[in-house]
Amino acid sequence: MTLKTMQPYLAVHVIGDKVLQTSAAPIAEITDQVREMAQRMIATMLAFNGIGLAAPQVGISLRLVTLGVPTRGNGNTPGEAVLLPQMPLVLINPRIISHCEETTMHEEGCLSVPSIYGHVERPSVVVLEALKLDGSRLVIECGGLLACCIQHEIDHLNGTLFVKRVISDEQYEIRRKADELKRRYGMMNYIRTSP
Ligand code: ZN
DSSP states (O other): OOOOOOOSSOOEEOTTOGGGGSOOBOOOSOOHHHHHHHHHHHHHHHHTTOSEEEGGGGTOOBSEEEEOOOOTTOOSSHHHHHHGGGOSEEEEEEEEEEEOSOEEEEEEOOTTSTTOOEEEEEESOEEEEEEOTTSOEEEEEEOHHHHHHHHHHHHHHTTOOGGGGBOHHHHHHHHHHHHHHHHHHHTTTTEEOOO
């Protein structure tokens, strides 16, 4: 007899892995398989204490992200008012359809780039279009940390890590640290199995 053990969370792929540099494919249909993947990604995001996770980070090259942005402050855009109380939230085929000129700087980190943080400047407010897990379509204006997180996760779907976007003053140091991570995780096939 064999005992099948179901890991509650998935392994996270780390900088250096090709899947993180690849543009992910759109999801054509929300099947049971997609719903199960979303649930396991939420479990993974929570286990690793992340506030967002994109499917390529668990080795799946599809356009799906999970968000677990904290509700602090609540913000002043419709997106923050509506979406923050719905966390953890699943977004399918998300895209930014417009953004404001004004930018905000946040210090970002990423489960795929463990222990490295850097400042990134991004549009302060974006209009997000996405499908929710129930198939309903969402078009909503988002600001604050939510806007930052959405842009960071959509970058993952396009094969871009935040380290490429850190402000120029921090570029040298972040590249040095990222190279060190790639060497270390290269010996483990760029896989991180525990938080
Ligand atoms: Zn990330």
